[in-house]
Amino acid sequence: MSRLDQLAAITSVEGEISRFYLTREHAAAVKLISGWMTEAGLDVAVDPAGTLIGRKEGATRAAKTLLLGSHIDTVANAGRFDGCLGVVVAIEAMAELRRLGRSLPYSVEVVAFGGAEASRFPTMLVGARVLAGGAPPGVLDVADSDGVTLRQALTEFGCDPDKISDAARRASDLLGYVEVHIEHGLVLQGEGVSVGVVTMISGESRFGVEVRGMAGHASTLPMKVRRDALSGAAEMLLAIEDVARSTAGLLATVGKFSIKPGSAGVVPEQADFCVDVRSPIDGVRRSGWREIDRRARAIARLRRLTYTVGPKFLFVESTDRNTVI
Numbered sequence: 001m002s003r004l005d006q007l008a009a010i011t012s013v014e015g016e017i018s019r020f021y022l023t024r025e026h027a028a029a030v031k032l033i034s035g036w037m038t039e040a041g042l043d044v045a046v047d048p049a050g051t052l053i054g055r056k057e058g059a060t061r062a063a064k065t066l067l068l069g070s071h072i073d074t075v076a077n078a079g080r081f082d083g084c085l086g087v088v089v090a091i092e093a094m095a096e097l098r099r100l101g102r103s104l105p106y107s108v109e110v111v112a113f114g115g116a117e118a119s120r121f122p123t124m125l126v127g128a129r130v131l132a133g134g135a136p137p138g139v140l141d142v143a144d145s146d147g148v149t150l151r152q153a154l155t156e157f158g159c160d161p162d163k164i165s166d167a168a169r170r171a172s173d174l175l176g177y178v179e180v181h182i183e184h185g186l187v188l189q190g191e192g193v194s195v196g197v198v199t200m201i202s203g204e205s206r207f208g209v210e211v212r213g214m215a216g217h218a219s220t221l222p223m224k225v226r227r228d229a230l231s232g233a234a235e236m237l238l239a240i241e242d243v244a245r246s247t248a249g250l251l252a253t254v255g256k257f258s259i260k261p262g263s264a265g266v267v268p269e270q271a272d273f274c275v276d277v278r279s280p281i282d283g284v285r286r287s288g289w290r291e292i293d294r295r296a297r298a299i300a301r302l303r304r305l306t307y308t309v310g311p312k313f314l315f316v317e318s319t320d321r322n323t324v325i
């Protein structure tokens with residue numbers, strides 16, 4: 001708990017926990033956790049994606065490796081347990097084994113990923129995808145809101161972005177990956193159960209949507225000729241919610257929304273929002289998005305609005321291949 005408190009104090013915004021990928025705060029967390037890893041008898045390194053790795057060799061050189069860990073970057077205004085719990089628990093486990101003088105027949109690596117969240121760059125799970133050999137093409141060229149590319153940020157962080165594909169692990173060298181993670185969903189809490197086992201991870205697709213109508217004066221533009229982008233987008237949002245509510249296993253969220261010109265006396269000309277669609281079953285996610293897209297297009301047509309879906313910027317397949325060791 002004291003270590004989680006120390007990590008929670010590393011933030012870019014006073015009074016909240018905001019620690020973004022490849023920032024000064026991320027570097028400070030890496031430094032702090034490196035010290036704990038060294039104390040626990042682990043050999044410390046940072047991979048080309050900025051993932052901090054603490055390794056304990058197995059009894060034989062040929063031994064496979066078990067990965068333990070989680071992420072140490074955060075969303076804006078995060079909770080103190082998200083990500084960090086999995087890293088701190090793994091280090092504590094290794095320290096305890098050392099204290100007991102126990103060695104394991106396999107190697108262990110505690111990994112502290114960065115770039116799990118899309119708080120700085122418009123992409124997610126960077127460290128984990130690099131390690132799994134699945135970094136999306138072009139990922140180094142994505143830029144943050146200041147125009148700093150991931151390539152530049154990695155270089156400033158002391159990593160070599162050109163070596164990013166070298167960080168991929170071969171499945172045949174690994175025993176598995178185990179992550180302890182705080183529950184985000186309130187389900188265990190509601191049931192009064194203290195721990196559960198994840199059997200499946202939801203796949204995720206995100207789409208940027210732009211709805212365009214026509215701006216106009218709030219007092220002179222008659223209601224019947226209006227092409228109000230915000231009213232149209234609002235109807236789309238309710239349709240998105242309706243599709244997700246009526247489809248088993250589908251979750252859909254609009255968590256980002258903006259309008260232009262955004263003035264109290266002007267009919268909105270443009271609405272932009274991001275649709276996040278998830279399901280543990282890939283087929284449900286794909287057909288869920290198709291239905292959302294179909295209904296949104298129909299709403300746009302009736303309201304004489306232009307509806308455009310930008311390039312899909314995040315896409316992760318679900319997995320039902322998790323096994324319990």
Ligand SMILES: [Zn+2]
Nearest residue numbers: 071082083181
């Ligand atoms: Zn997390």
